[in-house]
Amino acid sequence: MPNEQNLVIPGQYDSIQQACQFVGDAAESAGLDSQSVFHVQLAVDEACANIVEHAYEGEGKGDICITCGTDDVREGTRFYVRLEDQGQPFDPDVVATPSLATDADELKIGGLGMLFMRKVMDQIEFSFRPGSNELVMFKRIEEETAPRVWHRPLEQSVFLVGARGRLDHTTVLDMETALNQLLSAGHVQLVVDLSQASYINSGGLRALVSAWRAARKQGGDLHLCGVHGRLREIIEMVGFERVFQIHSTPSEAANALIVPSDA
């Protein structure tokens, strides 16, 4: 899939938070609302903890490979997370004893993680091959509730503004509002992530340039990332690749802003 992102973490409990962060950022960019982002993070947290505990039977025995992206099915667009490990296969249904009980004495707490995964995700699939386990979890993206423009802190003083779909009309206004809010709060190191955008009109281009100018005036800068296909054509047509520094990923852009290359 062209929009897949990938991360490998060591199979240790204190590395799992990194996986949650990675998947949360990807889920947000894909257009999941904040509660769904939380659900995906919870499911990934529980799944990774299960891998360490049951597949590797301890910490430091192997890696967990996390891949996420979106795919289109008849019902709409889904966000998916695939987790792969090289531990021994374990039967999810043995781990999955539901632990619901009303009395503390009867509580069986094992299998809670699996229960969470089943409850918060729309679908989960396990497959076990010799030497490799795979778990794929799906969460539907509700197009109506998904924000089209979002922003969040990226790294150190760098903030990210992301936009999804066609950047015209109201989406451009939303992007302008987000950029202005950040700038007036003194956040002048900005990355605009266009990887989920399919089109940008002249109003959108103007908004980018005026934010870029305002950022530079205040001693900051604005870089772009994820400029692809149709969008790259538009940007190159108006010569903006000479104005903006363009990177492939948000973290690359953040690094460039933190350590400016004057050479």
Add this chain to the structure above:
Amino acid sequence: MEITIREFKHADVVTVSGRVDSSTAPKLDQTLKGLMDDKHYNIVLDLSGVEYMSSAGLRAMVSCLRRVKKGPRTGDLRLANPSKRVAEVLELAGLDEVFTVFDDLVGAVGSF
């Protein structure tokens, strides 16, 4: 994750903040076990600063609840101030019915 303990006349307040997940829950588990080893069985867990909790945190809470309910001197583990996210996790596990949950710390401490 940070943990502090304050002793009151009728109950101890354990204040937890940050993330309670598989890497940090053992510390919560040990803290609660330490209290019970010292024969403190009335415990309030102040969750107002907990930004995230996974099943690993619930496991520590349930094992504590089981032990304080058992005695020798019966006590209780009561919860105060769970955030919306933590309340959702409790509900997902069906534990919102098992624990007594208070909206404020004063109410939780005063209930003992």
